[in-house]
Amino acid sequence: MISTIRVIIVEDDFRVAKINRQLIEQIAGYEVVSEQRTASETIAFLRQSEVLPDLILLDVTYPTARDSIYFGVCGGNFPT
Amino acid sequence: MIRIRKEDLSIYRTKNKPFFNLHLKMISLIGALSITIILIIGGFMSFFVTDTLETQIGERALSVAKSVAVIPEISQAFESNNPSAIIQPIVQKIQAQTDAEFIVVGNQQEIRYAHPAPERIGEKMIGEDNERALQYGESYTSRSTGSLGNSLRAKAPVYLNGEIVGVVSVGFLVDSIESIIWGYSKEIWLVLLGVCTAAIIGAVLIANYIKNVLFGLEPEEISHLLFQKETILYSIHEGIIAINKDGRITMVNSAALKLLTGDEQRADEWIGKPIQESFPNSDLPYVLEHGESVFDQERVFSNHIVYVNSVPIFYEQELLGAVATFRNKTEIEKLTKKLTHIQQYANALRSQTHEFANKLYTIMGLTQLNKKDEVLDFIRQETSIQQHWTNTLLDNINDPYISGLLVGKLSQANELQINVSIQPDSQFHSPVSDVNRQALLTAIGNLLDNAFDAVYDERAISREISISFTDIGQDLLFEIDDAGPGINDASLDKVLTRGFSTKVGTERGFGLALTKNAIEAANGQLSIEPSELGGTYFVVSLPKDK
Structure with missing residues (x-):
């Protein structure tokens, strides 16, 4: 049996995040486990998660550069 | 710091140099001049030596001739039957004692009584130069060719009982005289040849030295560079003052004169003056002393506030002087303000585009999810929010x-x-003057950017900003509160200084300083207090135009 794919949505615009959640939840086998607004919030969330997500749906166009850069720097520190 | 190396200057040299370049011209000119002078000196000295020696030898010959002519035995011998038998031995002895090549004694008919070659005794004297002695009794020197060859000879008459009976001729052969002269002048020519060689070596050394000093540039190239430098200096907006290593002004361009004196024609009054006397608050003496550059200093020169960069000039480790370049502060601030406004509009446009793309995405998503009613609601809601903001602002602010x-x-x-x-009740209904508009645009843009940064800070209480503006009363007021971490007391004094920032980054620390300057330019005030929201509360107050 194929287990559910756990997805985190990282999106600063709540309207877009909401649409993305609805679009993902329409697909069988995918589950949105969390919505995060910023890079720092996401990293904090991931650090305290017991089970890491299978997929991160990440908005690459952020109004502040610091979020994109933060991901770039911290991304490699998590086990895959 | 400007460090000039020799190789840096080689770029100004033309690639195809003419064969007869400055170096060669100098060597040829100095060499030719030296050789000409030496030839003239040598020729004159040779002539002088020849003339002196010939005169001396002539006088010596004449005195020998006169001495021989007055010997009683010789004059009396003329009456004897065989005069040469008496005269020849006497003359031979005398000739051996002197350096004379020949001593010849002849009678009125120029028949020889004495001669170095005894077989020629009795023959007629050759030379045809005895007339003055035999006819007029004169003693003299002459040059003529006799039986022994070309000679310098002295003639003296021989008297017996008051009458001229013969002639004594004492001669030195020209060949011998010339060899004596050559003996003297050879040394002169050798010395002159040495001097000439030294002059040519000197010419090469001087030419090499000048070539080095001029970095191998041709005179035409130097004059071209000079014109070029003058044109550049007088066409740029920056004021430039250069000093030499003694601290004296060597160059002031027209922009500097215009800014400092209002008269760009009187550069000569400044040249040569010590910098400390002309501009006591200049950084140039410091730069000269320490050999370090000083950048972006705000200084007051002749009642103008200017930004000054002062740099030392080094050539191959040697400090040659220093240069200060400066610009009027007002001009720079005008430019910075324009740039800031453009950046703010660009940011606003970019964020509007991003926002628009997100809205389109939302509409697309809702459509894909077949939520038609929600699409319509979303569009109505967004339009009314947008319209509300735009209407509120356009209705309450007169200035577009x-x-x-x-x-x-x-x-x-x-x-x-x-x-x-x-x-x-926020409103700006009355017309805003240009000065106030500039101040408000700078203040609103920078203070809002500042507030955005503040509420994004990790220590911010919430992402709340509150603004308020009014033109009721005597002043235009613009207030902004943020829920950021606030500015602590230690930073409060420094925060309005150019270049100071609590934030990290290279282009930080200009916004608040620019805001303060813009407000002061409009005779307004900027005050900073703690905000009720928890962060900072800025109040901009500008007097309305009368």
Whole structure:
């Protein structure tokens, strides 16, 4: 049996995040486990998660550069 | 710091140098001049030596001739039957004692009584130069060719009982005289040849030295560079003052004169003056002393506030002087303000585009999910929010520049998920003057950017900003509160200084200083207090135009 794919949505615009959640939840086998607004919030969330997500749906166009850069720097520190 | 190396200057040299270049010209000119002078000196000295020696030898011959002519035995021998038998031995002895080549004694008919070659005794004297002695009794020297060859000879008459009976001829052969002269002049010519060689070596050394000093540049290239330098210096807007290593002004360009004196024609009054006397607050003496550059210093020169860069000039480790370049502060601030406004509008446009793309995405998503009613609701809602903001701002602010900037900034806040609230009754109804508009645009743009950064800080209480503006009363007031971490007391004094920032980054620390300057230029005030929201509370107050 194929287990559910756990997805985190990282999106600063709540309207877009909401649409993305609805679009993902329409697909069988995918589950949105969390919505995060910023890079720092996401990293904090991931650090305290017991089970890491299978997929991160990440908005690459952020109004502040610091979020994109933060991901770039911290991304490699998590086990895959 | 300007460090000039020799190789840096080689770029100014033309690639195809003419064969007869400055170096060669100098060597040829100095060499030719030296050789000519030496030849003239040598020729004159040779002539002098020849003339002196010939005169001396002539006089010596004449005195020998006169001495021989007055010997009683010789004059009396003329009456004897065989005069040569008496005269020849006497003359031979005398000739051996002197250096004379020959001593010849002849009678009125020029028949020889004595001669170095005894077989020629009795023959007629050759030379045809005895007339003055035999006819007129004169003693003299002459040059003529005799039986022994070309000679310098002295003639003296021989008297017996008051009458001229013969002639004594004492001679030195020209060949012998010339060899004596050559003996003297050979040394002179040798010395002159040495001097000539030294002059040519000197010419080469001087030419090499000048070539080095001029970095191998031809005179035409130097004059071209000079014109070029003058044109550059007098066409740029920066004021430039250069000093030499003694601290004296060597160059002032027209922009500097215009800024400092208002008269760009009187450069000569400044040249040569010590910098400390002309501009006591200049950094140039410090730069000269320490060999270090000083950048972006705010200084007052002749009642103008200027930004000054002062740099030392080094050539191959040697300090040659220093140069200060400066610009009027007002001009720079005008440019910076323009640039800041452009950046703010660009940011507003970018955030509006991003916001628009997100809205389109939302509509597309809702459509894909077949939520038709929600699409319509969303579009109505968004339109009314947008319209509300735009209408509120356009209705309450008369000035399109200020309302445009605020609409842009609110879009940016929306994108950043920052909640900006505009206090009710906010209004700018009266017309705004240019000075106040510039001050307000600079203040609103920078203070809002500052607030956006503040509420994004990790220590911020919430992402709340509140603005309020009014033109009721004597002043235009613009207030902004943020829920950021606030500015602590230690930073409060410094925060309005150019270049100071609590934030990290290279282009930080200009916004608040620019805001303060713009407000002061409009005779207004900027005050900073703690905000009720928890962060900073800025109040801009500008006097209305009368």
